Amino acid sequence: MDGKKASRSKGVKTLGSGESALPSQSRRKFLASGAAVAGATVATGAGLVAARAEKIAVPPSNQEMGRPIDPKAYGMPSKYEAHVTRNRTDVFVNKQNWSDWSMTPLHQQVGIITPNGLFYERHHAGVPDIDPATHNLVIHGMVKQPLKFSMSDLMRYPSVSKFHFMECSGNGLTDWKAPKSKTVQQTHGLLGCAQWTGIPLSWLLDRVGLADGAKWLLFEGADGAAHARSIPIEKALADTLLVYGQNGEMLRPENGYPLRAFIPGWEGNVSVKWLRRIKVSDKPWHLRSETARYTDPMPEGKWRQFSMVMECKSVITNPSGGMQLHGPGLYEIQGFAWSGNGTIKAVDVTLDGGRTWQEAKLEDPVLDRCLTRFRFLWNWDGGPAKIASRAVDSTGYVQPTVADLEKTRAITGFVQHHNAIFPWSIAPSGEVANAIA
């Protein structure tokens, strides 16, 4: 991959930025290729004859009563979608303390909203079962008036709702220099996007009153690991939320029910779940999760702490590892781009392993620190190809290559914060595979 930061090449612009997903010229070209698009059914005589003669089979579902409404059931997906689930990576689960994660099936997600039932999980000692009627949040330490808030206290505050991505700092840590994982669910699935509802932490800090010299906060969870992180006061006051809602309803247990921190654009583990305590101090705590974990090795042998911003990144989700293309023809390449530093300004796609790049179309709405879906129409000639995406955010930052990142960091072991360009290879057989190298 050749993705120099300074020289983002301006390739041929295949898709326009107008209202339609496809400009009329591309669309006509696409629609003219019946076999590639509409598939075997259209191409066979049987399908056409049936339609032409209007001898349209009446399906069994038209001839019988359906299922009546279950008046008190929470709705579930069709039984035919039972294969769409979060996957756990059995290799890494620590059986002793159930420190574990499951991953979002990004290749099966449409749009930008990750359904709550498929939103990735990461926890260090399993999912606690918390009754909101007994849950409290205490704010104490260097404050003028320590206070305890019940959930009903918190939920009476005016609330805000914001669309943001959430990504684990360890997303992709198995796949830096050689393919270890097969699918995009495994390489990038510690990622999701939701509308989060809660209250700005600044309002509660106003209530308790910060003492002079207050510089850092401790967030601590009510889980078996008592997971905790140190947060600088500037970020807490700027845009940190305490959230109880996700995608229109209360948080799910595995994602922090009934209360979690939400720090927009930062690595997921600082958005402490099952939040029960915030302590104010003049310095960070240097917890295990800030020394032995969630740090970045640097070339000179030192480790970088508190590198919590998730920088600009993108990945192609369709086609992606483990999929199979069915012969030459037109395909729509799709994927996600996101940045912890702002909005996505552009995404380029390469079809030749980074030699040339072409601009993809971004789908509205393009929101601050939120997943943005990109689309790119590709006429595959059946030859070998190497596809990847490269995002640019509103600060001008261009998604780097692994080689770029290695200039300033040591890429050894399970390194966090992998936001490099990620390629998939397409074989003449149509097989799509992880091509990181």
Add this chain to the structure above:
Amino acid sequence: MDGKKASRSKGVKTLGSGESALPSQSRRKFLASGAAVAGATVATGAGLVAARAEKIAVPPSNQEMGRPIDPKAYGMPSKYEAHVTRNRTDVFVNKQNWSDWSMTPLHQQVGIITPNGLFYERHHAGVPDIDPATHNLVIHGMVKQPLKFSMSDLMRYPSVSKFHFMECSGNGLTDWKAPKSKTVQQTHGLLGCAQWTGIPLSWLLDRVGLADGAKWLLFEGADGAAHARSIPIEKALADTLLVYGQNGEMLRPENGYPLRAFIPGWEGNVSVKWLRRIKVSDKPWHLRSETARYTDPMPEGKWRQFSMVMECKSVITNPSGGMQLHGPGLYEIQGFAWSGNGTIKAVDVTLDGGRTWQEAKLEDPVLDRCLTRFRFLWNWDGGPAKIASRAVDSTGYVQPTVADLEKTRAITGFVQHHNAIFPWSIAPSGEVANAIA
């Protein structure tokens, strides 16, 4: 209620339109009122002492392992949220053919996304169980080339994802002139909002080729009622989608799995679910659902057909019928506004039954034909009040009163298309009740 179309009064602007949900002045006022906001826990000595002494109880969930990940389960809400469900209105269910509906719990929804498990249902003969591997869509009639599409054919097309509301034309039909329903789930819950993913119908109509004189389409479902509607070709070509995705995943069975029409801004029943057939003609079909149902009585005794646009509307969801305010103090009034004709430009709130109006704050993003959440800070003095919202859309249309609507329509029986201003009364006891009159 006094809500004249022509003279939308410009009341005091309580909330600003800046980045913060509350301007600093209002926010300080709100935050200063501890008892009203943070509730009894904060006001009692026990809570404060515990926090002050830092004798913070460690909850049981900190002292035990939580639930491990179920690697193949689709995630579900907490057991403590089991009361949040769609409600069926038992009064109206037709036991013979299971023509039925269930309603979205709007008062429990946060943000603008309606979770798929809580999205209202409406069907005429129960929910069919359709295997996507056997489902087809046929387009025939006045076309150059009738075609049959499998689901895999359709899902290989480039797709689009769009946020839009969906509302049943019968939403509110029980509550025009006197309170019949208690909660906002019952008065307005045939309403939801999602990100919908699918393909523009215009692309498929390009494929089959419209014959000269083609003017109307028939959409027919694969359910036991074979529900069908006639759709004018202009709307089909303009923005009608065939969708398979809702909020990031495949449609749920009760909402049309695996394929439905989606007609932005129009009444829900034209977005035919379980779509299996589109026939092209030069005139509408005048089906039972277009003569005996889904029509509007007019003052002169005639009935209006094909009135399918859902006009601008809003409702306060918090506080709303059946809720209880806990004494005088600051409350955040919240609700939804939406229009089938464009975006929401403004929402006004009245506290005195329509005598005076003040502008509410609209929460970003404000999207085309999508739910928009409004917020308004209210300092309740404990006296009787009558609250309501009034929306204005991007065409300049102002949400009318029932009296306004009655000037052009006959309000008798179960009348469709009730988009009038809807008031709730607040008693000095804090009880909130339906106040339509």
